[in-house]
Amino acid sequence: MTKIVFIGAGAMAEAIINGLTKEEKISPENIHVMNKSDVEQLQQLKKAYHVGIVCEEKKALCEANIVFLAMKPKDAKEALTDIAPILNKEATVISVIAGVTIQTITNYLGSRPIARVMPNTSAAVGLSASAVSWNELVSDEEKLAIIDILESIGTVKTVSEEDLHVVTALSGSGPAYFYYFAEQFEAAAMLHGLEKTDARQLFIQTMEGAAQMMKKGDFEPKELRRRVTSPGGTTEAGVEMLIQHKVGDAIFACINAAQNKSRMLGKQYE
Numbered sequence: 166m167t168k169i170v171f172i173g174a175g176a177m178a179e180a181i182i183n184g185l186t187k188e189e190k191i192s193p194e195n196i197h198v199m200n201k202s203d204v205e206q207l208q209q210l211k212k213a214y215h216v217g218i219v220c221e222e223k224k225a226l227c228e229a230n231i232v233f234l235a236m237k238p239k240d241a242k243e244a245l246t247d248i249a250p251i252l253n254k255e256a257t258v259i260s261v262i263a264g265v266t267i268q269t270i271t272n273y274l275g276s277r278p279i280a281r282v283m284p285n286t287s288a289a290v291g292l293s294a295s296a297v298s299w300n301e302l303v304s305d306e307e308k309l310a311i312i313d314i315l316e317s318i319g320t321v322k323t324v325s326e327e328d329l330h331v332v333t334a335l336s337g338s339g340p341a342y343f344y345y346f347a348e349q350f351e352a353a354a355m356l357h358g359l360e361k362t363d364a365r366q367l368f369i370q371t372m373e374g375a376a377q378m379m380k381k382g383d384f385e386p387k388e389l390r391r392r393v394t395s396p397g398g399t400t401e402a403g404v405e406m407l408i409q410h411k412v413g414d415a416i417f418a419c420i421n422a423a424q425n426k427s428r429m430l431g432k433q434y435e
């Protein structure tokens with residue numbers, strides 16, 4: 166029977182628990198959570214998802230066959246040191262920690278099956294774009310089980326551990342870029358007289374429509390853009406400003422900085 170413990174009970178842990186319980190992949194009594202000190206948050210998760218809280222003696226952790234690491238990179242050392250003596254020798258570890266490598270986790274928890282996953286917070290609505298990488302100790306059966314868990318929160322791609330850096334920059338952090346665009350587009354539309362609620366609804370629907378058009382896959386984004394852009398029209402005027410203001414350069418710099426940070430976090434907390 167699959168028994169899961171989440172070490173770390175913040176935004177990412179909650180998004181995954183939400184997906185797992187909604188899809189009824191695992192019964193809530195087989196999911197336990199623990200964190201550092203925020204007892205209220207544990208109680209809130211218990212109330213919302215009917216999951217258990219890891220007790221003082223850490224019985225659930227001893228019995229877990231899947232352990233999610235869901236704390237910030239800076240807290241990984243302390244958390245891994247604490248759980249190392251308690252963890253079941255057979256347990257598979259699934260880390261969502263940005264940057265921190267399988268080798269570093271192995272150094273703390275010993276040689277065992279370890280998967281690194283980069284989900285995103287859209288897991289909370291079943292739409293995470295997750296990528297996963299594993300060490301050679303993860304069996305084919307375990308890989309299928311991990312993919313099954315991750316599919317309860319969205320889509321999953323298997324990538325090399327090296328590629329997780331750019332995945333983190335693109336899809337791990339990605340939702341934040343769209344929220345930033347939303348803030349800017351909303352503010353700009355309001356400056357020209359639109360109500361906030363109207364601006365928001367129009368922007369959301371536009372993002373969703375554009376995403377669906379790309380998903381349909383009939384045309385490359387460049388061709389889809391061409392079809393919106395009437396010669397001498399409004400889109401041309403708008404896109405010209407994006408080009409003049411070097412938004413393309415800003416996007417390259419954004420991905421470069423985020424993937425570099427992922428590498429640096431890995432080194433800083435090894």
Ligand SMILES: NC(=O)C1=CN([C@@H]2O[C@H](COP(=O)(O)OP(=O)(O)OC[C@H]3O[C@@H](n4cnc5c(N)ncnc54)[C@H](OP(=O)(O)O)[C@@H]3O)[C@@H](O)[C@H]2O)C=CC1
Binds near residue numbers: 200237
């Ligand atoms: N948020 C996101 O969009 C994404 C985050 N990630 C990764 O997920 C991880 C978690 O991020 P997020 O959920 O946003 O972070 P949060 O700050 O929301 O949650 C972190 C959790 O870790 C707990 N924690 C800290 N130290 C320890 C410890 N020593 N032992 C046990 N638990 C501990 C905290 O407990 P307490 O509150 O009691 O201190 C808290 O519950 C990060 O490594 C991040 O890189 C990956 C993809 C997307």
Ligand SMILES: O=C(O)[C@@H]1CCC=N1
Binds near residue numbers: 263333337338
């Ligand atoms: O900002 C971060 O470091 C984490 C990793 C990806 C999304 N949030």
